[in-house]
Amino acid sequence: MNSQELWVHVYGRLKSCKSISTTQLKQLHSFLIKTRPLPLKYPNLISSPPSPPHKHKHKYSRSTHILSFLNHLEKPDLCLSLYNAIIQGLPSNPTTKTASLFQLFELLGHMLANGILPDHYTVPSVLKACAQSRALREGQQIHAYAIKTRLVLSNVYVNNTLMRVYAVCGVIKWVRMVFDESPQRDLVSWTTLIQGYVKMGFPREGVEAFFGMCDAEMRADEMTLVIVLSACSKLGDLSLGKKISGYIYDNGVCRDVFIGNALVDMYLKCGDADFARKVFNEMPVRNVVSWNSMISGLAHQGKFKEALDVFQEMQRMGLEPDDVTLVGVLNSCANLGVLEMGEWVHAYVDRNQIEADGFIGNALVDMYAKCGSIDRAFRVFQRMNRRDVYSYTAMIVGLAMHGEVEMALDVFAEMPRVGVEPDEVTFIGVLAACSHGGLVAEGQKYFREMSSVYKLRPQTEHYGCMVDLLGRAGLINEAEEFIENMPIEPDAFVWGALLGACRIHGKVELAESVMKKLLKVEPERDGAYVLMSNIYSSANRWRDAVKLRRAMKGKNVKKTPGCSSIELDGIVHEFRKGDKSHKRSKEIYKLLEEIMSHIKNHELLAH
DNA sequence: CTAGGGTTAG
Numbered sequence: 001m002n003s004q005e006l007w008v009h010v011y012g013r014l015k016s017c018k019s020i021s022t023t024q025l026k027q028l029h030s031f032l033i034k035t036r037p038l039p040l041k042y043p044n045l046i047s048s049p050p051s052p053p054h055k056h057k058h059k060y061s062r063s064t065h066i067l068s069f070l071n072h073l074e075k076p077d078l079c080l081s082l083y084n085a086i087i088q089g090l091p092s093n094p095t096t097k098t099a100s101l102f103q104l105f106e107l108l109g110h111m112l113a114n115g116i117l118p119d120h121y122t123v124p125s126v127l128k129a130c131a132q133s134r135a136l137r138e139g140q141q142i143h144a145y146a147i148k149t150r151l152v153l154s155n156v157y158v159n160n161t162l163m164r165v166y167a168v169c170g171v172i173k174w175v176r177m178v179f180d181e182s183p184q185r186d187l188v189s190w191t192t193l194i195q196g197y198v199k200m201g202f203p204r205e206g207v208e209a210f211f212g213m214c215d216a217e218m219r220a221d222e223m224t225l226v227i228v229l230s231a232c233s234k235l236g237d238l239s240l241g242k243k244i245s246g247y248i249y250d251n252g253v254c255r256d257v258f259i260g261n262a263l264v265d266m267y268l269k270c271g272d273a274d275f276a277r278k279v280f281n282e283m284p285v286r287n288v289v290s291w292n293s294m295i296s297g298l299a300h301q302g303k304f305k306e307a308l309d310v311f312q313e314m315q316r317m318g319l320e321p322d323d324v325t326l327v328g329v330l331n332s333c334a335n336l337g338v339l340e341m342g343e344w345v346h347a348y349v350d351r352n353q354i355e356a357d358g359f360i361g362n363a364l365v366d367m368y369a370k371c372g373s374i375d376r377a378f379r380v381f382q383r384m385n386r387r388d389v390y391s392y393t394a395m396i397v398g399l400a401m402h403g404e405v406e407m408a409l410d411v412f413a414e415m416p417r418v419g420v421e422p423d424e425v426t427f428i429g430v431l432a433a434c435s436h437g438g439l440v441a442e443g444q445k446y447f448r449e450m451s452s453v454y455k456l457r458p459q460t461e462h463y464g465c466m467v468d469l470l471g472r473a474g475l476i477n478e479a480e481e482f483i484e485n486m487p488i489e490p491d492a493f494v495w496g497a498l499l500g501a502c503r504i505h506g507k508v509e510l511a512e513s514v515m516k517k518l519l520k521v522e523p524e525r526d527g528a529y530v531l532m533s534n535i536y537s538s539a540n541r542w543r544d545a546v547k548l549r550r551a552m553k554g555k556n557v558k559k560t561p562g563c564s565s566i567e568l569d570g571i572v573h574e575f576r577k578g579d580k581s582h583k584r585s586k587e588i589y590k591l592l593e594e595i596m597s598h599i600k601n602h603e604l605l606a607h
Numbered sequence: 608c609t610a611g612g613g614t615t616a617g
Contacts (some may be wrong), residue, residue: 160610223612292614
């Protein structure tokens with residue numbers, strides 16, 4: 001709502017306002033004429049005297065008009081309804097939210113000073129603004145007022161907006177408290193509660209609340225179901241998702257585009273890509289979010305090539321990608337290592353003047369780093385106007401991967417200077433860099449600082465990094481000791497790191513016992529077997545290596561298939577061990593055999 | 608006259 005619309009709104013409300021005096025009406029009228037916030041296209045609002053068309057627009061902000069109007073009134077005791085109209089009409093600009101919230105409270109002060117009590121129309125408007133600004137303290141002030149005036153007990157709008165304030169501020173306990181104390185609850189109350197749980201990372205509780213809602217014989221609408229589906233996505237619980245899906249089809253809301261998008265997302269995150277595609281294909285209306293859900297969801301499932309295929313399908317249909325699309329595409333490029341396509345996205349971003357900050361910038365840094373172009377990753381990183389913890393983390397992890405140890409630590413050192421707090425993943429990069437550079441003492445220092453300075457609790461990944469750091473440097477005993485003193489149970493990360501160290505330093509006996517421990521925590525994967533058989537081979541213990549491979553076959557271990565991809569003229573070709581799905585796979589394998597025999601001949605010649 | 612929506616990186 002702009003300044004003019006606001007005044008039209010306020011002025012229109014005056015007509016139904018019974019308690020305003022004639023003097024006040026005249027004052028308002030003259031104020032409108034004097035400050036001329038309204039152009040001539042509203043002649044019935046400013047009827048006399050006819051004002052000449054003015055050349056330059058008024059520079060006053062909306063609330064300046066309102067407040068200066070109130071200050072100009074001789075007896076500014078406006079009626080409640082007019083105050084409500086003003087408060088309701090005040091803009092809630094997210095960029096200037098503090099200012100507008102401040103002005104809102106100024107208006108409230110004005111009201112109270114004139115003995116007018118905010119009512120059940122005023123309070124929800126104010127709380128809505130508090131929610132948008134995440135203003136917890138202000139919300140609590142209004143809550144206190146609402147308790148005093150008994151609005152909390154009597155009005156469902158007041159309760160719901162109050163719940164919303166606490167939900168966006170992350171105080172789920174208070175959301176629940178207001179909900180429990182509400183004498184009447186409608187669909188919005190339930191939805192706000194569910195949403196609060198899901199957004200705060202408690203999808204299970206959100207789903208429980210949904211079932212509570214069903215028990216209360218409240219029927220969910222599209223909005224509620226979208227939120228519940230997103231909870232299923234977060235839980236990765238396919239059978240639950242299917243139950244909700246059934247509810248949706250029973251209630252005939254499956255043709256809604258929001259529901260469709262949420263269904264596609266849910267099926268993908270729960271691992272049923274085929275059904276997601278089916279839902280997607282059957283959607284009567286699709287928007288860019290539908291495509292994004294497919295692309296990001298496939299990438300989330302590690303189906304990067306499929307994600308890029310969907311993107312190309314989208315382009316063939318002439319649809320414009322948005323920044324979320326591009327982030328999904330860049331993520332897929334990064335994981336496939338397809339630089340060309342990543343460069344294409346970068347060019348697209350530049351060409352369309354999309355700001356390469358935030359999500360896009362971070363994804364570009366990550367893509368270039370993972371595609372082996374660390375210098376370009378660094379250039380994008382440097383050119384970003386705004387860098388957050390994700391930008392720094394992507395950069396540090398990338399530098400560490402490339403063995404740029406000093407650079408990685410320099411970038412990390414910059415973080416406190418610019419006031420960006422590192423998180424757990426940042427430290428993975430830092431510790432990996434130290435490990436790479438053999439910087440044992442520094443690594444230990446950063447590991448200690450993680451909890452002492454940054455109050456981050458090290459996870460098994462961090463312990464794994466430390467074991468790797470010590471083990472690589474040949475400090476195997478220290479690594480073992482470190483594991484013994486871990487406050488949490490060591491898992492595959494940790495044992496894997498120690499086994500890796502055994503391989504580097506040829507510690508076959510220790511490796512055997514470590515492998516047993518690794519198999520205990522991760523019996524279903526082939527990593528331990530592969531690593532151990534390599535250790536045997538390096539020690540020339542071929543018979544043990546063969547024995548191990550046989551033991552593996554008998555134990556139903558899932559083998560991670562070797563996989564690589566190559567990009568040719570913008571098309572990604574993927575190769576999997578034993579894969580015969582390619583049209584020309586016969587020719588490919590024949591060529592491979594030829595190449596192999598060439599190699600063998602060379603080996604024979606060399607010996 | 609008022610309140611609640613989906614997708615996003617390491």
